[in-house]
Amino acid sequence: MTDTIQEQMIALRRKHILEAAASVFAEKGFHPTTIKDIAREAGIADGTIYNYFKNKTDLLMGIMHQMKANALQDAAVIPMDAQDIRGFLRTYLRHPLMALRGEHFALFRVVNAEVMVNAELRTVYYREILEPMIAGGEALFEQWAAAGLIQPVELKLRLRAVSAMMAGLITQNIMGDALLEAEWERLPEVLADMILDGMGKTD
Amino acid sequence: MTDTIQEQMIALRRKHILEAAASVFAEKGFHPTTIKDIAREAGIADGTIYNYFKNKTDLLMGIMHQMKANALQDAAVIPMDAQDIRGFLRTYLRHPLMALRGEHFALFRVVNAEVMVNAELRTVYYREILEPMIAGGEALFEQWAAAGLIQPVELKLRLRAVSAMMAGLITQNIMGDALLEAEWERLPEVLADMILDGMGKTD
Amino acid sequence: MTDTIQEQMIALRRKHILEAAASVFAEKGFHPTTIKDIAREAGIADGTIYNYFKNKTDLLMGIMHQMKANALQDAAVIPMDAQDIRGFLRTYLRHPLMALRGEHFALFRVVNAEVMVNAELRTVYYREILEPMIAGGEALFEQWAAAGLIQPVELKLRLRAVSAMMAGLITQNIMGDALLEAEWERLPEVLADMILDGMGKTD
Amino acid sequence: MTDTIQEQMIALRRKHILEAAASVFAEKGFHPTTIKDIAREAGIADGTIYNYFKNKTDLLMGIMHQMKANALQDAAVIPMDAQDIRGFLRTYLRHPLMALRGEHFALFRVVNAEVMVNAELRTVYYREILEPMIAGGEALFEQWAAAGLIQPVELKLRLRAVSAMMAGLITQNIMGDALLEAEWERLPEVLADMILDGMGKTD
DNA sequence: CATGAATGAGCCTTCATTCAT
DNA sequence: CATGAATGAAGGCTCATTCAT
Numbered sequence: 001m002t003d004t005i006q007e008q009m010i011a012l013r014r015k016h017i018l019e020a021a022a023s024v025f026a027e028k029g030f031h032p033t034t035i036k037d038i039a040r041e042a043g044i045a046d047g048t049i050y051n052y053f054k055n056k057t058d059l060l061m062g063i064m065h066q067m068k069a070n071a072l073q074d075a076a077v078i079p080m081d082a083q084d085i086r087g088f089l090r091t092y093l094r095h096p097l098m099a100l101r102g103e104h105f106a107l108f109r110v111v112n113a114e115v116m117v118n119a120e121l122r123t124v125y126y127r128e129i130l131e132p133m134i135a136g137g138e139a140l141f142e143q144w145a146a147a148g149l150i151q152p153v154e155l156k157l158r159l160r161a162v163s164a165m166m167a168g169l170i171t172q173n174i175m176g177d178a179l180l181e182a183e184w185e186r187l188p189e190v191l192a193d194m195i196l197d198g199m200g201k202t203d
Numbered sequence: 204m205t206d207t208i209q210e211q212m213i214a215l216r217r218k219h220i221l222e223a224a225a226s227v228f229a230e231k232g233f234h235p236t237t238i239k240d241i242a243r244e245a246g247i248a249d250g251t252i253y254n255y256f257k258n259k260t261d262l263l264m265g266i267m268h269q270m271k272a273n274a275l276q277d278a279a280v281i282p283m284d285a286q287d288i289r290g291f292l293r294t295y296l297r298h299p300l301m302a303l304r305g306e307h308f309a310l311f312r313v314v315n316a317e318v319m320v321n322a323e324l325r326t327v328y329y330r331e332i333l334e335p336m337i338a339g340g341e342a343l344f345e346q347w348a349a350a351g352l353i354q355p356v357e358l359k360l361r362l363r364a365v366s367a368m369m370a371g372l373i374t375q376n377i378m379g380d381a382l383l384e385a386e387w388e389r390l391p392e393v394l395a396d397m398i399l400d401g402m403g404k405t406d
Numbered sequence: 407m408t409d410t411i412q413e414q415m416i417a418l419r420r421k422h423i424l425e426a427a428a429s430v431f432a433e434k435g436f437h438p439t440t441i442k443d444i445a446r447e448a449g450i451a452d453g454t455i456y457n458y459f460k461n462k463t464d465l466l467m468g469i470m471h472q473m474k475a476n477a478l479q480d481a482a483v484i485p486m487d488a489q490d491i492r493g494f495l496r497t498y499l500r501h502p503l504m505a506l507r508g509e510h511f512a513l514f515r516v517v518n519a520e521v522m523v524n525a526e527l528r529t530v531y532y533r534e535i536l537e538p539m540i541a542g543g544e545a546l547f548e549q550w551a552a553a554g555l556i557q558p559v560e561l562k563l564r565l566r567a568v569s570a571m572m573a574g575l576i577t578q579n580i581m582g583d584a585l586l587e588a589e590w591e592r593l594p595e596v597l598a599d600m601i602l603d604g605m606g607k608t609d
Numbered sequence: 610m611t612d613t614i615q616e617q618m619i620a621l622r623r624k625h626i627l628e629a630a631a632s633v634f635a636e637k638g639f640h641p642t643t644i645k646d647i648a649r650e651a652g653i654a655d656g657t658i659y660n661y662f663k664n665k666t667d668l669l670m671g672i673m674h675q676m677k678a679n680a681l682q683d684a685a686v687i688p689m690d691a692q693d694i695r696g697f698l699r700t701y702l703r704h705p706l707m708a709l710r711g712e713h714f715a716l717f718r719v720v721n722a723e724v725m726v727n728a729e730l731r732t733v734y735y736r737e738i739l740e741p742m743i744a745g746g747e748a749l750f751e752q753w754a755a756a757g758l759i760q761p762v763e764l765k766l767r768l769r770a771v772s773a774m775m776a777g778l779i780t781q782n783i784m785g786d787a788l789l790e791a792e793w794e795r796l797p798e799v800l801a802d803m804i805l806d807g808m809g810k811t812d
Numbered sequence: 813c814a815t816g817a818a819t820g821a822g823c824c825t826t827c828a829t830t831c832a833t
Numbered sequence: 834c835a836t837g838a839a840t841g842a843a844g845g846c847t848c849a850t851t852c853a854t
Contacts (some may be wrong), residue, residue: 029320030240033849045815047851056849085403109319116316116377117232126379150402156382157393158402161368165373168367171374172317176329177337179359190360197403199353199361200288202386216838248840253825360830411621419817435726440844450809451819491809501629519725522718522783523638532785540786556808562788563799564808571770577780578773580725580737583743585765594847596766605767606694606806642825654836656830665828819851823844830840 014052018043018066021059026106030060030114038048060114061124063155065105068128085149086192094188096166137163150196162195217255220245221269229309233263233317263317264327268312271331288352289395295343297391299369312377340366341366353399365398420458423448424472427465436466436520467530474534486495491555492598498546500594502510502572515580543569547569556602568601623661626651627675628669635715639669639723669723670733673718677737694758695801701749704795705775718783746772759805773806 020042026032035056038047053059100108115125137159145152169187175181180187215261223245225235238259241242242249252280256262286323340362348355376383426448441462447453459465463564506514521531522601543565551558575593579586629651633642644665648655662668708718724734746768754761778796782789790798 015300024206031320034316035850036848039816040236047847048814050850051813113316115318116312116319121302124816130375130378130380148404151404154393154397154401157386157390158397159373160375160380160383161394161397163360165364165368166371167374168369169364169369171319171370172333172367175325175333176365177333180363183360187360191364192355194357194364194401195397196401196403198397199356199400200399201354202282238825239823242841250826250841251839258825308826353852431846432761437726441846442844445820448625451848453820454818457817461761462845473648485783515719515725520723522722523640523754524778528784536781536784554810557810560799560803563792564803566786566789567774567778567800570781571774573621573780574773574775574777575770577725577776578739578769581731583739583769584692586769589766593766596763598769600684600763600767600770600804602807602809604803604805606805607757607760644829645827648837655828656837658836659829660834815854817851817853819849821848823847825845826843828840828842830837830838831836832838833836 010052015066017049017052018059018062022063022107023068023103025060025063025110026103028049047057047085047111052163057114057118057121059123060111064098064111064121064125064128067107067111068132071133077145086196089192089195090188093166093191097184105170105174108170112171134159134163150170165191214253218269219253220247221262221330225266225269225310226306228263228266228313232380233313234260260324263314263324267314267324267328267331270310270314271335274332274336283315288347289399291396292354292398293391296369296394299373300390303373306358308373308377311373312326315374337362337366356402368394415456420468421449421472422464423455423458424468426468427515428472429509431466431469431516432509436516436522438442448548451603463524466517466527470517470527470534472533473513473517474538477539487546491550492602496594496597497527499597503576503590503593506576511576511580514576518577540566571597618710619661622710623671624675624760626653626661627668627671631672631675631716632662632745634672634711635712636720639665639719655686666723669720669730673720673730673734673737676716680738680742697725698801698804701777705779706793706796708728709779714779714783715742717779718750721780743772744770774800 013067017038020156021038024037034047042049053062082198111125113119115121138156141150141155141159144150145155146167168176169180173184183190187191220241223237224241227244231240238249238252241262242252245252252262256265314328318324340381341359344353344358344362347353348358372383378388386393419512423444427439427444430443434443441452441455444465446457446478448455455465475503495558517531544562547561547565550556551561575586579590589596626647630642630647633646633650636642637646644655644658646667648658651658658668722729722732747765750759750764750768753759754764756770778789782793792799
């Protein structure tokens with residue numbers, strides 16, 4: 001019992017530090033952020049952080065775990081009982097586009113950047129976030145295909161193409177594409193139509 | 204005349220340093236790479252680098268310019284007189300997927316990572332690389348639409364969706380997606396079909 | 407209470423570092439001295455210095471503050487109840503001439519040199535050391551004038567002339583004037599006579 | 610003949626470089642000034658400077674020589690046939706105070722600073738500038754004493770006191786003494802009176 | 813467990829000087 | 834003699850990490 005409380009305390013403290021770290025990382029980026037910055041934001045001493053995290057990179061790991069938890073939570077929110085595929089797809093696409101606003105956006109940038117460059121982080125990122133997300137998407141696509149809502153063709157690759165598109169659009173927005181920024185709200189429907197109907201002539 | 208030779212010498216030396224930098228960056232990443240590493244790779248003294256580049260970040264700038272030059276050169280290679288849209292689209296898509304192999308891949312990772320995190324770099328990246336690339340794509344889409352090969356609908360956003368998809372797939376591959384890696388060769392045709400025909404039921 | 411002890415510890419450490427810095431500066435000069443030199447002299451690590459001082463220049467600032475403290479302490483030592491003006495003036499003049507011996511001399515040189523060249527330092531030097539010293543001298547001159555011991559004429563400028571003379575003599579000694587070096591001990595009385603009686607014919 | 614022209618050319622070039630150096634030193638200080646700065650100011654290549662001067666310090670040496678030449682030239686200008694000692698002394702004192710205005714002032718600061726800190730420079734400075742100046746002053750004092758214009762007492766030390774006073778006043782002005790700055794014009798007469806008559810009561 | 817002072821490795825950058833052309 | 838690119842030593846400073854209290 002005591003042990004459990006202890007563990008809860010630890011988990012809380014970890015979360016507290018992680019939130020501080022996420023906040024400062026989002027603001028300044030990973031490398032420019034110092035342990036002292038994080039400690040100050042969290043209102044604790046530098047050394048204390050090392051009682052909960054192995055090193056600075058481990059903080060990013062922790063943040064990624066947190067992101068995974070959030071993502072799962074979010075995914076569960078989507079109403080799965082949609083009948084019309086177009087409407088559902090829009091909702092499905094709207095989700096990641098809207099999730100990454102404000103500080104989340106900045107954090108996405110920072111995490112992505114470091115993941116690109118750090119192999120260890122990359123492995124964890126793939127295993128913890130990307131893979132589950134893709135697995136979920138695949139399951140969905142298979143359901144839809146089974147229900148006759150989409151063609152049962154190259155589902156795995158097409159799912160990857162769609163999710164890559166979403167990630168790419170977010171990145172491109174970050175890069176400063178004014179049109180994307182302006183039309184962000186309309187994207188879900190535009191993308192849903194394109195994905196379902198294709199761009200080619202229909203005749 | 205002498206002036207031109209001088210300038211050529213300088214351009215050559217710059218290129219030499221840039222290649223060394225690109226090579227080391229690709230191998231170790233941007234931050235872990237020291238100026239000394241690059242100098243050693245280039246076979247020159249540390250200080251010499253600073254006769255050609257303002258600072259370490261400026262090297263990345265230079266690499267991005269180089270990438271732009273290469274991209275333009277590559278783009279020019281695509282045969283523009285294709286009649287069958289499907290075949291052309293495959294070629295068009297195959298290009299970026301194949302360009303980024305080996306060291307290019309690694310470099311893409313490093314540049315992307317730093318661009319994500321450095322606002323100054325981001326601006327240049329967008330202006331020098333992304334924007335021209337998008338402009339070129341838009342022109343292409345408009346030609347196709349004018350030729351009745353694709354629907355004249357939301358061309359700008361759809362072009363962005365397609366290019367984002369490509370960038371996203373490359374990133375996802377980098378992250379370690381085994382399926383993408385395995386099916387990389389088949390991607391162009393899978394994507395072309397999906398883009399042209401859509402995933403929805405056709406009836 | 408704890409707080410005070412902490413502060414005392416910090417003050418002590420600062421003083422320790424300052425003494426090390428002063429010693430090395432005096433020996434090698436400001437620019438030729440490296441942080442590592444000072445750290446070695448103080449028996450601490452390089453980085454520790456930066457826990458107490460903003461940068462290298464800040465060390466010189468600290469030294470100047472110390473000098474000010476010492477100067478004030480010294481000034482208080484002069485017996486103010488002298489009746490005979492000549493004797494008092496000698497004591498008053500002897501003071502700065504004797505204070506700057508040995509390492510103090512060298513430090514004076516170094517501080518002066520850097521103050522000459524660094525505007526920020528110059529401001530602090532003037533405010534912290536020169537101005538108070540001049541203010542003290544002015545007060546003294548006014549007392550003497552009020553007591554009828556000296557003429558109440560151009561006191562402010564004359565005080566500046568006298569203090570400038572002292573500073574100049576020290577500098578000239580530093581420059582290598584053999585006569586000054588040889589007669590240094592006799593200077594106070596020679597100067598006192600000259601200041602009080604003038605060089606002109608009296609008749 | 611050719612040799613002489615050669616030498617004149619060399620002397621001219623040296624002077625040209627020296628003027629450029631003095632100008633930049635005066636503006637930026639000795640250490641912050643780079644050889645490239647001086648070369649740019651002189652409109653020549655970096656390396657060329659080393660054909661005329663051994664190193665950066667040697668440029669300061671050259672400047673000091675130049676200053677000596679100027680000082681001698683200036684000293685010769687003073688009308689030596691003055692009968693009234695007070696008027697002459699005023700002129701004599703006014704000279705250094707007025708000579709160091711504008712860029713001269715700044716250069717004085719820079720040279721002084723470096724001389725303070727560099728033993729080699731100090732030796733030269735003393736031998737080339739200070740010693741001759743003092744010798745000239747001593748000769749003058751002896752003339753005046755012989756003519757019965759001043760007391761024949763401690764002439765050598767008193768001369769040093771007077772010249773130290775002048776140097777000290779200039780320094781103190783540099784440090785930012787507002788009163789000195791404001792009353793600079795009146796200094797010569799105030800000092801002359803003080804030097805001749807003393808500050809003590811005359812009764 | 814919390815603290816935060818101490819550590820010291822390490823890096824970017826500058827710049828006086830050299831020397832091949 | 835002029836040039837200016839190449840050199841490379843050197844130093845101030847940062848900051849992740851440790852550990853005694």
